[in-house]
Structure formats: C-alpha cells, structure tokens
Amino acid sequence: MSSELHYLSLDEVARRLKARKVSSVEATQTILGRIGTLDPKLKAYATVTPERALADARARDAETAAGKSRGPLHGVPIAVKDLCNTEGVATAAGMAIHRANIPGKDATVVARLKQAGAVILGKLQMTEGAFGAHHPSIPAPLNPWNATYWTGSSSSGSGAATAAGLCFGSLGSDTGGSIRFPSTMNGLSGLKPTWGRVSRAGVFALADSLDHVGPMTRSALDAAIMLGVIAGADADDPTAVPHAVPDYAGTIGAGVRGKRIGLPTNMRDLDADSGSALDGAVSVLRAAGAEIVDVVLPSDFEQGSRDWGALCAAETALAHEATYPSRAAEYGPVLAGLIDTGRKISGLEIARLQARRASLTGGLNTLLASVDLLLMPVMGRAAWSLETLAAGGRDPEAVATRLRYTAPFDMSGHPTLTLPGGMTADGVPTGFQIVARAFDEGPILAAGHAFQQATDWHLKRPPV
Numbered sequence: 001m002s003s004e005l006h007y008l009s010l011d012e013v014a015r016r017l018k019a020r021k022v023s024s025v026e027a028t029q030t031i032l033g034r035i036g037t038l039d040p041k042l043k044a045y046a047t048v049t050p051e052r053a054l055a056d057a058r059a060r061d062a063e064t065a066a067g068k069s070r071g072p073l074h075g076v077p078i079a080v081k082d083l084c085n086t087e088g089v090a091t092a093a094g095m096a097i098h099r100a101n102i103p104g105k106d107a108t109v110v111a112r113l114k115q116a117g118a119v120i121l122g123k124l125q126m127t128e129g130a131f132g133a134h135h136p137s138i139p140a141p142l143n144p145w146n147a148t149y150w151t152g153s154s155s156s157g158s159g160a161a162t163a164a165g166l167c168f169g170s171l172g173s174d175t176g177g178s179i180r181f182p183s184t185m186n187g188l189s190g191l192k193p194t195w196g197r198v199s200r201a202g203v204f205a206l207a208d209s210l211d212h213v214g215p216m217t218r219s220a221l222d223a224a225i226m227l228g229v230i231a232g233a234d235a236d237d238p239t240a241v242p243h244a245v246p247d248y249a250g251t252i253g254a255g256v257r258g259k260r261i262g263l264p265t266n267m268r269d270l271d272a273d274s275g276s277a278l279d280g281a282v283s284v285l286r287a288a289g290a291e292i293v294d295v296v297l298p299s300d301f302e303q304g305s306r307d308w309g310a311l312c313a314a315e316t317a318l319a320h321e322a323t324y325p326s327r328a329a330e331y332g333p334v335l336a337g338l339i340d341t342g343r344k345i346s347g348l349e350i351a352r353l354q355a356r357r358a359s360l361t362g363g364l365n366t367l368l369a370s371v372d373l374l375l376m377p378v379m380g381r382a383a384w385s386l387e388t389l390a391a392g393g394r395d396p397e398a399v400a401t402r403l404r405y406t407a408p409f410d411m412s413g414h415p416t417l418t419l420p421g422g423m424t425a426d427g428v429p430t431g432f433q434i435v436a437r438a439f440d441e442g443p444i445l446a447a448g449h450a451f452q453q454a455t456d457w458h459l460k461r462p463p464v
Helices: 010-018 024-042 050-065 108-115 156-163 180-186 220-230 272-287 301-319 333-344 347-369 386-392 396-402 407-412 441-454
Strands: 045-048 077-081 119-124 170-174 189-192 212-217 260-264 291-295 373-377 416-423 429-436
Touching: 010 024, 010 050, 010 220, 024 045, 024 050, 024 077, 024 119, 024 156, 045 156, 050 119, 077 108, 077 156, 108 119, 108 170, 108 220, 119 156, 156 170, 156 180, 156 212, 170 180, 170 189, 180 189, 180 416, 180 429, 189 220, 189 441, 212 220, 220 416, 220 441, 260 272, 272 291, 272 373, 272 416, 272 429, 272 441, 301 333, 301 347, 301 396, 301 407, 347 407, 373 441, 416 441, 429 441
Parallel strands: 077 119, 077 170, 260 291, 260 373
Antiparallel strands: 045 119, 170 212, 189 212, 189 416, 373 429, 416 429
C-alpha cells in the first residue's frame, strides 16, 4: 500500500481537491512527471496532452477558488482508451492507418468526463482495432508488475497506466474480455456495464453489438464514481437505454448481507491461482453476510465463447468495410485474419449464431433470476506469461478457451465487475468477477466494495 499522491484512489484525490488540500495543477503535474519518467518503458500512452491537461487543471482550480464544482471528478486527472474520440487530439484505435485521425468532436463518454470536471491527460494505447494483438509497428504496453507477463487486451494501456499511477482512473472497452483481462492482470477493479448502459457514440467499433465501454480503476468505489458520470441515455446513440442512472457511489455501502450469490458447479479447468482467488472471494463474501449457493451455468455457456469468435469476426468486417480490403496491406496479421474470417461467414450462419445467442442470454437471465449475483473466474489460467500466450496460439479453439468465462457475458450483455483477489508466485495479480442482472450494476459495486473493505488486494502497487 502507498500513500503517495499518484497512488491515491480517485475518490481520495477528488476529496482532497474539493477540500483544497491539493490543487488540480499539483495533481496533474505529479502524474505528468510520472508519465515522463515511466512511460518510455511501460508504453501505456499512445498520446499525452500535457499543455491541454495543465490548462484544464488551472481552469478547474480557478472554479474551485470561486466556489464552483463541475461534478464528482472535478480536477481529477484521468485518461481514456485511444478508441474514444477526443476533439482535436489524434484517435488511432491502435491502428497505423488512423494515426492522423483528428476527431472534430468528443465521444459522449469523453464529453461527460469533461462535464464532470475531469482533466484528460491523454490517450491510452491499445491493441489494433481493439482485437487481440497490437499492430506490428506499435509497441505493446508492458505489465508494470512483471514485464514477462501479459498486460491484457485490448485495454492494455488502460491497465498498465492505472496500475502504475499514470492516471487516477481510465476508460476501457470490453468486447470479449478487454476490461476484465487487463484489470485482473494489473490488479484493478474493472467494470463492464450492461450493454446499453453507456453510450458508444464516438467510440471506434470492434463489434457493435458486443462492445461495452466502462471504467478501469483502483477500487469498486472509484468505478462507481466514474460509471455514474458516463452512464445514461444519449441522443447520439439510440442503443444507450433511457433508464435512470442510480447513485452508484451513494449506495455502495449497501453490502451483501442477505444476498444470494451463485457459485457455478460446472466450471472447469481452473488452475490453482484462479481457484484460490475464487475461494477467497467466497470466504470474504460469506463472512460479510452473503449466502453462497451452488448453481449450474447454462448448457450452452461454453458454446457462447466459440460463437463469439464468429460473430465478432462478422461485425468487425462490417466495421472496417471502408478500409478493408482496400488497405489490407496496412493491417496487422491478427486483425486482418479476423476480418477475412468475418467476410466469409454466410447469412445462414449469422442467423444460427444469433439464435444460439438468444438462447444463452435467456439461460443466463433465468439463472440470475434465482440468485442476486453470480461469482465467476475471469480466466481458467489466472495469469498468462507472454511465452505461454505465444505458445498457446491464436486458433479459434485456443481463443475460445481463454474467453470461456468472459465472452458469454458480452454475448448476453450482463454487467460484470472484476476485482483483484490474489497474487501468483511471480508477483502478478489474479482476480475474479461478479456478475449481475441487466442494469443491476449497483449490487455488484456494493459487493465489490464489501469485499475490498475486508481485503487489501486492491491496495497493492506494482514495483515500478
């Protein structure tokens, strides 16, 4: 645990800023200095905007001095994944062909962060097009805990930067596990909201019906604060539902007493570290008053991760129709391979996929109607070394195995919260996820907060 400014929680920094114990300029300068020192090695940022950030920090301090506050993030330095459009700042989505793309308008999530007073430090590096590999010309961010381990994809820069104190919180996106993988690999609290809870307007698509935008932070409380800012209906995105946005941070102390939390009995192939993180979560949540009950995942749950690959491929092909295959030579091999696969899928196969997706979603809805929450691993193998990941290959079955416990919840759209819950012998964080009914983010955040009130995994910091 560290009390240094750059490692404080977003909530604590916001409270210090409000009390004028620290200025936004001071906080911003501290983080920019740390970025200058560490990011040449970690490579978490695609673009840093120090002049803009400091100008915004000075403006937030002037407002504070005048007794004005824009909201819960007033003056807090954060960063966003480089697929979120930022007015006047390059948004490349990890792609070589988009390096010169300068949007004329902020993505809705970025605009809402600014409206709430956040100071945007820059854009965080990511895999090409938000799929599984970085473009060959773009260095991949390193895991600050152990550089020989995976940082997670595709929100790799968000994971590394938030863990290493290069921002107080960040935005990531999750299509098959890309908030959850980097969150568990970097010891973060990452929230994949319900599909439709957060606007995707101005966010570069990997697969429209699978993409989720959400916060990656150092605690469940910090995630609650950020979700409360970015969630809600949006005229620019008709798929953003018009449901009221609860006060997630205000109700986070609700706890889990009396809650029924389902633990699936038909999970398989968990290694010792993944199983240990899950066992620890069971013990802590039970001690906090939850009832842990055995449940069974739907019979087609695992098929969901296989179907995800084909559906993602088809939707990605559509998303890249303007530049692929016309500029195929400028794509990396992994993303190009996905698009090639997607372009070959027949309409009949898409219909089959959608029918099975509807069945999976219905099965999960039925399961979640019988319990309040669901406790799950993030991955069967808790932490992947780069060597093991490379040896595992990228064939569809290997990918489906890695996505076994994440992709089905992108297919169904249910919200999940990933939390740190252990450490491997190599000093790499491990985690687990809590799943809730659609648009029921409040209870998973409260459960995550209850877990973190009783543990200190989220307070551990990498050796950088």
